[in-house]
Amino acid sequence: MASSSLAPPPGLRRRRNRARLRTAGFLSPWLIGFSVFFAYPLIATVYFSFMHYNQIEEPDFVGLRNWKYVLTQMPLFGPALWNTLWLVVVMVALRIVFGLGIGLLVTKIKSATGFFRTAFYLPYLAPPVAATVAFVFLLNPGTGPVNGILGALGIPAPAWFNDPGWAKPSLVMLSLWGIGDLMVIFMAALLDVPKEQYEAAELDGAGAWRKFRYVTWPSITPIVMFAVVTGVVQTMQYYTQALVAGKLASGVSVGPGSVVQPGYPEHSTLTVPQLVYSLGFQNFNTGAACVLSLVLFVIAMAVTTLLMRKRAGLLPAEDRSV
Amino acid sequence: MPFPRMRTFLSVALAGAGLLVPGCAHPSVGSDRDDPAKPVTLRFWHGWSNAGEVKAIEDSVARFEKLHPNITVKVIGNVTDETVNQVLRAGGDEAPDVVSSFTTNNVGQYCSSGMWADLDPFMRKTGVDKEKVFPKTFLEYTSYEGRQCALPLLADAYGLYYNKDAFKEAGIARPPRTMSELRRAAVKLTRRTGDGSYERVGIMPNFRFYENSPDRLFAQWGPAYFDRQGKARLAEDPRTKEFFATQRALIRAQGGYAALERFRATFGDEMSSQNAFLTQKVAMHMDGEWRGLMLKDQKAKFGWGTAPMPVPDDRADTYGRGCLTGTVAGIAHSSRHQNAAWELVRFLTVNTDQVVRFANAIHNVPSTKAALKSPELDTDPTFRTFLDIARNPYSTAIPPSVNGGQYIVTLRDFAYDVEAGKVPDLDRGLRGLDAQIDADNLQSQN
Numbered sequence: 221m222a223s224s225s226l227a228p229p230p231g232l233r234r235r236r237n238r239a240r241l242r243t244a245g246f247l248s249p250w251l252i253g254f255s256v257f258f259a260y261p262l263i264a265t266v267y268f269s270f271m272h273y274n275q276i277e278e279p280d281f282v283g284l285r286n287w288k289y290v291l292t293q294m295p296l297f298g299p300a301l302w303n304t305l306w307l308v309v310v311m312v313a314l315r316i317v318f319g320l321g322i323g324l325l326v327t328k329i330k331s332a333t334g335f336f337r338t339a340f341y342l343p344y345l346a347p348p349v350a351a352t353v354a355f356v357f358l359l360n361p362g363t364g365p366v367n368g369i370l371g372a373l374g375i376p377a378p379a380w381f382n383d384p385g386w387a388k389p390s391l392v393m394l395s396l397w398g399i400g401d402l403m404v405i406f407m408a409a410l411l412d413v414p415k416e417q418y419e420a421a422e423l424d425g426a427g428a429w430r431k432f433r434y435v436t437w438p439s440i441t442p443i444v445m446f447a448v449v450t451g452v453v454q455t456m457q458y459y460t461q462a463l464v465a466g467k468l469a470s471g472v473s474v475g476p477g478s479v480v481q482p483g484y485p486e487h488s489t490l491t492v493p494q495l496v497y498s499l500g501f502q503n504f505n506t507g508a509a510c511v512l513s514l515v516l517f518v519i520a521m522a523v524t525t526l527l528m529r530k531r532a533g534l535l536p537a538e539d540r541s542v
Numbered sequence: 543m544p545f546p547r548m549r550t551f552l553s554v555a556l557a558g559a560g561l562l563v564p565g566c567a568h569p570s571v572g573s574d575r576d577d578p579a580k581p582v583t584l585r586f587w588h589g590w591s592n593a594g595e596v597k598a599i600e601d602s603v604a605r606f607e608k609l610h611p612n613i614t615v616k617v618i619g620n621v622t623d624e625t626v627n628q629v630l631r632a633g634g635d636e637a638p639d640v641v642s643s644f645t646t647n648n649v650g651q652y653c654s655s656g657m658w659a660d661l662d663p664f665m666r667k668t669g670v671d672k673e674k675v676f677p678k679t680f681l682e683y684t685s686y687e688g689r690q691c692a693l694p695l696l697a698d699a700y701g702l703y704y705n706k707d708a709f710k711e712a713g714i715a716r717p718p719r720t721m722s723e724l725r726r727a728a729v730k731l732t733r734r735t736g737d738g739s740y741e742r743v744g745i746m747p748n749f750r751f752y753e754n755s756p757d758r759l760f761a762q763w764g765p766a767y768f769d770r771q772g773k774a775r776l777a778e779d780p781r782t783k784e785f786f787a788t789q790r791a792l793i794r795a796q797g798g799y800a801a802l803e804r805f806r807a808t809f810g811d812e813m814s815s816q817n818a819f820l821t822q823k824v825a826m827h828m829d830g831e832w833r834g835l836m837l838k839d840q841k842a843k844f845g846w847g848t849a850p851m852p853v854p855d856d857r858a859d860t861y862g863r864g865c866l867t868g869t870v871a872g873i874a875h876s877s878r879h880q881n882a883a884w885e886l887v888r889f890l891t892v893n894t895d896q897v898v899r900f901a902n903a904i905h906n907v908p909s910t911k912a913a914l915k916s917p918e919l920d921t922d923p924t925f926r927t928f929l930d931i932a933r934n935p936y937s938t939a940i941p942p943s944v945n946g947g948q949y950i951v952t953l954r955d956f957a958y959d960v961e962a963g964k965v966p967d968l969d970r971g972l973r974g975l976d977a978q979i980d981a982d983n984l985q986s987q988n
Contacts, residue, residue, distance in 0.1 A: 275631040362808025382807040
C-alpha cells in the first residue's frame, strides 16, 4: 500500500517520539505555568463574563447582561478608562523623557558619579505605599510643607491630590520621583554606545543635538521601545498608588466596616484595575469585573501589538528581523 | 502509538481548564445539627481594633465562656468586611463561625446570597421572640426580604456635636432644632481671618466631610428610597429635592462650595488629634455617639455638647430623630457548629446585662429594648442624647438592598455633583439616579 510505503520506519518513529517527549519535558515548566496562570484564568474570565456569579451561589448564565451593564450602564467605566488611558499616555511619555534625561545627566557627570547615581536610584526602592503616603503628606494643601513654601513665596498653591484637576499630575510627579528603574536601563544603554561613533561624528562637525539624533538615539531605540512597552503594560495595571493617594487625601478614616471607594477626588484617580477589584471583591459582581478585565486585556494587547509593529519601523534596518 | 500533536494536546489542556472553571464555584456548606452542649471551639471575627474596644469584646467572650464552659471562642479582631466576605466565599477550616460587621450596608447581600445563615430557625428553637427583644428599626436593618440573617450587636446613632464656647461667643442660646435655625447659627458661627479666608465654619455641609454621607443627613427627612416593588423612587419623592435644596442653601450661606471645599482640604484626619472639630475649624458637625469618647480622650480644649440633628422646618414635630446604623452579628453559612455559634450570637445580642455592659464599655448605643431602658447605662448627658435618638420613633436606618450599600454609593456620587453645581436640572438628574440604582440592583439579582 502507498501509505505504508510512505510511513517512516519504526526506529525513526521511536526516535521522533522520544525527541518530542524530550521537547515537551523541557517545555513543561512553561506549559504548566502558561496553563495555570494564563490560559485557565483567561478562560475563567471569559466564562464568568457571561455568568451571574456572586462567589457564593452557583454561577447562572445571563448572556450579554454583564457586557451591556459595563459598556452602557456603569457610569464609572468611562472615567476609569479615561484616567487609565490618560496615565498611559502622559505618565509613560514623561517617564521615558525624564528617565532618559536623568540617564544622560548621570553619564555626563564627571565627579561624585556614584553618589548621584545612588541618589537618583534610591527613591525607586521606596515601597509604593510608603512613597505615596509621604507624597500625600508633603502635598497636603493645609498642613504640607510644599504648599507652605509656595505660600511663603507668594506662589498660588494647588490642592494637589485634593483637586480633580491636579490629582493625576500629582501621581505623575510621584512616578517621576521614582524614576530609578528607567534611569538604570537608560544609563546602561547610553554607556553601551560605542565612543568611536561619537568621535567620528565630532570629526564630521556634528554638534550635541546631531550626535544625540544620529548616534545616541539609533543605538538606544530598542531600549526605549522596551521601556515604552513595559511602561504601557504596567500603567494599564496602575492600582496601588492611585488607591492609597485617593484614600489618604479624602481624609476620611476607613474602619473595618467601611469600604474604600476608590477615585477621590471626583473619580479623578479611579483606574480600571481599581474598578475591577471594587466590582469583583467588594461588590462580588464577578461577571462585570470579568468584562472589565477582558476590556483591559484587549486594549493592552492592541496597544502592545501596535507598539511592537511601530518598533519594527523605528529600529535600524539590520535589527528589524529581531 | 504516535505522540499526540501539540495542537491536540493544547486543545485538551484548555478544555480541561475550561471544565475546571465551573467546578470552582462551590462554596463549603455548614451544619446546624451540632450539639451545642458538646465541647467545641468557635472562631469569632470582629472589626474592633482600638485597645479599649478589643478588651471589651474579649471580656464579653470571657463572660460567655464562663456561662458555656464547653465552648471555647477564638477571637480575631480588626477584620474588615472585605476580608470576611472573601474568606466566607473561600471557605476552609480556618473560616469564622461567628461574624460581625461594622456596617448595616451589606446585610442585604449577606442575606440574599445565603452567606450568613438565617437566624429565625435558631430563635424559634431557643424561644427568642425577636419583635419583643429588638426595636423595629434595628430588626429592619438586620434582615432582607424576610430573611433575618443578622442581629444588632449595639447600634450607632447620628446627632449634632457643637462647640459650646463658640455658641456662647456668637450669642446662640441652644443648639438649632430646624434646618433654618441651623443655617442661621452656621452663619453666625463662621469666622474669617483678615484676608477673608476661613478661620472656622459654623458647619461644614460638604458631603465629603468626615461622616457627612448624604444618606445620614437625608435621614432627617425620613426618606423612602424604594417603592413596594423595590424600584428606586427618589425622583418622585419631594423630600429628596427639599434635602438637596437645604444642603445647597447651607453651602451658599457660608461662602459657596469651592471656598468650603478649599477649607475642607486643610482639615486633618478624622480620627486624629487634627480632627477639624477638635481643632475648632468647625463649630458644629454631624457624628456618631462614639465621637464623645474620642473628644474626652483627646481632652478637647473647649466645652462641647450634643443634640439631635435639626429637622426640616415643616417637620418640627419630628425633632429628636436621627440616622441609625450599627454593628451586626451573624453565623457564617459555612460554620459546622451553627448551634454553638448561635449561643454566642444570642449571648452577645440578646442578653440584657451583656448588651448594657458592652455598650457602656465602648460607648455605643445598646440594641435591645430592655437594654435601652436599663438604669445601668452610662448617665453622661452627651451620651444619653444618642440613646434618645435611638429610641425616637422617627429615627430611620437605610433599607438593605441586594448589592449592599451600592445605592448609597450611587447617591453619594450624585450628591457630590449636586453640591458642586454640576447638576443643572435636578429633576432630570434624580430620574437618572433612580435609573442607575435600578440598573445596579438588577445587575446584582439572579
